[in-house]
Amino acid sequence: MLLAVAGYFAFSYRESAEQPNANAAPRLAFVTNGVADFWVLAGKGVEDAASEIGVTSSFHMPPDGLADQKRIIEDLIVKGVDGIAISPIDPVNQTPFLDRIAAQTLLITHDSDAPDSKRICFIGVDNYEAGRMCGELVQQALPDGGQVAIFVGRLEQDNARLRRQGVIDQILGREWDSSRYDKPGQVISGNGFEVVATLTDQFDMAKGKANVEDILSRHPDIAGCIGLFAYNTPLILEALKQSGRIGKVKVISFDEDERTLQGIIDGTVHGTIVQNPYEYGAASMRLLKALVAGDRSSIPDDGIIKVPARTIRKAEVEQFRADMYKKLGQ
């Protein structure tokens, strides 16, 4: 029976391979760097744009990191997609792989760029700039400075590194230089601030919360906690709540987790920097469709289409949340 099934698939595959989709809708794919609610919004953007402009889209969230992402992309190439938008997990080391993909289909990057690869264009936020915006929130929340700690899923990703560097450079009052990199594991201080640690959790929630608790133990005078990935802030809030220090330690956030937004309303979170994942999805589909048709006019000279980040504080939060729910169809 298995053989029969395999035979059927082999046959139908050959059939589709023999019929180049000259007049069929272009087949486009969107690949994320992992599984997160953030990406669910991007998926919605992909879906909406695809039905609007008449392309066939598929959306993929690799659950297990680099190897998994590679496997999915390779399978998409096998499937014969006309164009693909990828958020590279490890841009530098994935560059040779991305170049191979670019040789086989139209490749753009989103969310996190691989500037040295042969990708045609990057769609996303300037993470360094977004980091500096987050740093401004830290400065507002802690006008007298103090000890702060940074919590992030992993630092192997370009976007995480750049955000972190942006925050640090802003609060230390340094010049703009996105190529600077302060190694984690050392205390960085200046301008009245002291960044006592940057802790990663590799997406393990229990570990992420334990990291916050350990910092609260180790640095009783901690004044601010900064969560760089969507789920970090809710874990910071949990740990603060349990230690009875909620409201006393300032929390500055990235992204739009429900509990982060509620925290802003309640006053337990000072503010958050949000990207526009919906637009990543929608813009990727629009651009790839144009590229399939041979139209490159919408690509800027530097090959970067910026989707600006926004600062959300108490005044903006309700409107922002309503808009997000609308996009998710809730």
Add this chain to the structure above:
Amino acid sequence: MKKVLGIFSVLVTVALVTAIISPAFLSSYNIENLLRRSALFGIIGIGASLVIITGGIDLSIGSVICLIGCLTPWLITVIGISPWIVVPSLLVLATGLGLTHGFLVTRLKLQPFLVTLCGLFVYRGITRGILADSTVGFGTSGSELRSLGTGRIPITDSFGLPAPLLILAVVALVTSFGLRRTIWGRHLLAIGSNETAARHCGIDVNRVKIGAYALCGLLAGLGGLLFVLDTGSAQPSNFGNFYELYAIAAAVLGGCSLRGGEGTVIGVLIGATLVQVLRNAIVLIDEIPDSIEFAVIGGIILLAVIADEAVRRAVARRSNED
């Protein structure tokens, strides 16, 4: 107690060294955190140890944690079912999964490694499928249920006993009593030492083994419940990832032989605590970079097992001389 002396001394040494380098280690807040984390991992470690005592293994613990940990908030907040129904049903489900493992291992004579490895894949896959990979949590609504995971009984102003520790205490006492003082426990140890001999003695080997797998499933489910009550949310793709290995490490560190027939509850608790103290120490001691966490844990576990073996041999030699 002699059996756990080696591992206990390693735990004390690690704690002392950490406390000397980082005084914050001994702060009541940190101790409370450590007690809560050790309790959570202790519960799943006890489950793993029961199966290991029979000479089996359960690799599905992390995925059962994922299944129960994700379904709990989903059923309560998204579907809107009462926690009074959700919690007991999910614990029954977890026990049922364990029973199924036990049944497959004993009646169909399948390898425990294989059966539970399939469980590892299947339960995570099912969870991710049901939730379509989205994160689920209790949201901002403070469910009273959560106090089971986050609650505490205040002892002093700054120190309290975390609720999971009390749950662990009940689990540990019942298991310890079951292992040492009941026929079932005696049979369990006998089967682990020599299954054929146990069978010839008239022990219903299959029934006792199925019981061990069922209890392991139940405790993994309970662990999953408490983990999600503690963190507040769970992501199907990684919740509980590798936790079976922490549970197995705790059991083996605590003196459970992977060949079966040996193991004490107190040993497992010390083993679970050692792993959590190590993870804590890595964050508290500035000189140890975060990134080498696994290397440190692996290295210390290896040292602990060596120390344990040395102590056992010394004890055995002395009793021979007596």
